Amino acid sequence: MYDLIVIGGGPAGLAAAQAAYEEGLRKILVVERDGELGGILNQCIHNGFGLHYFKEELTGPEYALRFIRMVEKTRIEFKTDTMVLDVQPDCTVSMISKEEGYQVCEARSIVLAMGCRERARGAIVLPGARLAGIFTAGTAQRYVNIEGHMVGHRVVILGSGDIGLIMARRMTLEGAKVLACVEIMPYSGGLTRNIVQCLHDNDIPLYLSHTIVDIKGKNRVEQVTVAKVDDFKKPVTGTEFTIDCDTLLLSVGLIPENELTRKAGIPVDERTRGAYVFDNMETLTPGIFACGNVLHVHDLVDYVTLEGQRAGRAAAVYVKGDQKTENLRMMTLKAGKEVTYTVPQYIRVSGSADESAPVFFRVGRGILKGAVVVQAEDEKIATFNREHMSPGEMERVALPMKLLSRARVAEISVSVEDTSELLK
Amino acid sequence: MKEIICIVCPNGCHLITDGADRIEGYKCERGLDYAKAEMTNPTRVLTSTIRVVGGIHRRCSVKTDRPISKVLLMEAMERVNSLEVAAPVECGHVLIKNIMGTEANLVTTREVAGI
Numbered sequence A: 001m002y003d004l005i006v007i008g009g010g011p012a013g014l015a016a017a018q019a020a021y022e023e024g025l026r027k028i029l030v031v032e033r034d035g036e037l038g039g040i041l042n043q044c045i046h047n048g049f050g051l052h053y054f055k056e057e058l059t060g061p062e063y064a065l066r067f068i069r070m071v072e073k074t075r076i077e078f079k080t081d082t083m084v085l086d087v088q089p090d091c092t093v094s095m096i097s098k099e100e101g102y103q104v105c106e107a108r109s110i111v112l113a114m115g116c117r118e119r120a121r122g123a124i125v126l127p128g129a130r131l132a133g134i135f136t137a138g139t140a141q142r143y144v145n146i147e148g149h150m151v152g153h154r155v156v157i158l159g160s161g162d163i164g165l166i167m168a169r170r171m172t173l174e175g176a177k178v179l180a181c182v183e184i185m186p187y188s189g190g191l192t193r194n195i196v197q198c199l200h201d202n203d204i205p206l207y208l209s210h211t212i213v214d215i216k217g218k219n220r221v222e223q224v225t226v227a228k229v230d231d232f233k234k235p236v237t238g239t240e241f242t243i244d245c246d247t248l249l250l251s252v253g254l255i256p257e258n259e260l261t262r263k264a265g266i267p268v269d270e271r272t273r274g275a276y277v278f279d280n281m282e283t284l285t286p287g288i289f290a291c292g293n294v295l296h297v298h299d300l301v302d303y304v305t306l307e308g309q310r311a312g313r314a315a316a317v318y319v320k321g322d323q324k325t326e327n328l329r330m331m332t333l334k335a336g337k338e339v340t341y342t343v344p345q346y347i348r349v350s351g352s353a354d355e356s357a358p359v360f361f362r363v364g365r366g367i368l369k370g371a372v373v374v375q376a377e378d379e380k381i382a383t384f385n386r387e388h389m390s391p392g393e394m395e396r397v398a399l400p401m402k403l404l405s406r407a408r409v410a411e412i413s414v415s416v417e418d419t420s421e422l423l424k
Numbered sequence B: 001m002k003e004i005i006c007i008v009c010p011n012g013c014h015l016i017t018d019g020a021d022r023i024e025g026y027k028c029e030r031g032l033d034y035a036k037a038e039m040t041n042p043t044r045v046l047t048s049t050i051r052v053v054g055g056i057h058r059r060c061s062v063k064t065d066r067p068i069s070k071v072l073l074m075e076a077m078e079r080v081n082s083l084e085v086a087a088p089v090e091c092g093h094v095l096i097k098n099i100m101g102t103e104a105n106l107v108t109t110r111e112v113a114g115i
């Protein structure tokens, strides 16, 4: 019997395992389906990781290696090349590997840290012929950075998510010509810094409010047709133009990998596509916690690490029997005006004065200057000023328990007031 | 008035400058330094991969351990593409000292075990 089984050996899983170990758990198992630990970071060879957490700028593999080194010093057990097939609400985990075959392990607690996968062509109903030369950006990233295959020479990127932007620069450095980045929304889905460093630096045009309406070619992509879209995302006839290219990269978003979660009967929030969680990262199934990209798509790994640590610590508290949740008042967090979701969705209000609940959320549109307002019925209980909020960048506020315990209602909302409009 | 988007950290602060001494909108000193550099000699950290022989992977990721001038990036890539290492590879191994005559070294950013 394990104290804790962590599913996924990316930054979220490693941070959770390490934190649970530091809290005194000894029988911890991390299961990873890939041949090595580190998760998606191993293929993210660009720098920009760890500025918040380590206060220095690391590449993805370097960031991963720091945590791998840490867990290697502990007695945490690892199974790589091992795929988890099933999770039960009573914390039984079935897995399979070439070396050990099919196995069932029991645990007192579980941390879900399976990360996310890319939305593929089917998910966005792309028109045109089924041809070679169409990749998701992350697949291309793996081919180029780990396996050493160049995927094409004249490249168009559909979607302006971070992976697509990063690949625009990467392909340019490797000698390819990146002809355009086409985004259906009126704003980019990626971090501002990636727009600057990857597109502006290489003079790659970004077509906002545009999409691809046709793909032509014999066996491989030869040409794409791009058109402007209206406010309802419908292509506007007469605005079409063509680009000759041999490769199309899709960077149209990520989806948390929650097949295991759903199968286990753990309630999933359709907005985040991750489990509903309390402020200690516990799902609505007791003893099962979730963190990282499997919970909601993160843009910064530093926050993935913090969330992982929170989940790991909470799992340790749970296993040691120190979790006294019965006496705590539960509050529901509602996504108010301009806010698309919040994580966590529930907070158990503890009386302790120095504690606070970190709340992550995203806004539905770009807001130059805004005030994040936390409200209990008609009363504002906290306000945080923020600048340059955009749907592509996750926002974070910390809600002191002291404030929450004063609000005597069962539901509070997080909304954003656009204060830049007031300035005008 | 010119806008420079600071890319030193993911905050991506929008800095406003008049092209001379006045720079506003940065949240920390690093942003100020970045804006000054961007106006005179813009620099970037180069990240790429090199060939590995006898390893569990065919590529090993590398970076310049400090930013180099933007105009040198493409030439530096030619140097990078001519390199090859034998596994096992350590992380942080210096491949080229003072690449392109800059103060930056080209170093590995991961381990690659041998087969």
Ligand SMILES: Cc1cc2nc3c(=O)[nH]c(=O)nc-3n(C[C@H](O)[C@H](O)[C@H](O)COP(=O)(O)OP(=O)(O)OC[C@H]3O[C@@H](n4cnc5c(N)ncnc54)[C@H](O)[C@@H]3O)c2cc1C
Residues within 6 Å of the ligand: A007, A008, A009, A010, A011, A012, A013, A031, A032, A033, A034, A038, A039, A040, A041, A044, A047, A048, A049, A050, A082, A083, A084, A085, A113, A114, A115, A116, A138, A141, A162, A163, A166, A257, A260, A291, A292, A293, A294, A298, A299, A300, A301, A302, A304
């Ligand atoms: C291309 C790209 C660029 C990025 N750029 C930046 C950046 O510049 N700066 C920054 O701070 N952040 C960046 N990020 C974000 C950051 O890397 C991610 O948020 C972070 O890696 C997520 O960590 P994770 O552990 O949740 O998921 P992952 O790293 O995806 O790890 C999940 C792990 O779970 C394993 N797994 C899944 N299902 C199973 C199963 N059934 N059984 C066993 N194992 C399983 C997977 O193999 C994987 O190793 C980027 C992300 C991507 C994809």
Ligand code: SF4
Residues within 6 Å of the ligand: B006, B007, B008, B009, B010, B011, B012, B013, B025, B026, B027, B028, B029, B030, B031, B032
């Ligand atoms: S000014 Fe400072 S905080 Fe703002 S983006 Fe630059 S480094 Fe980050």
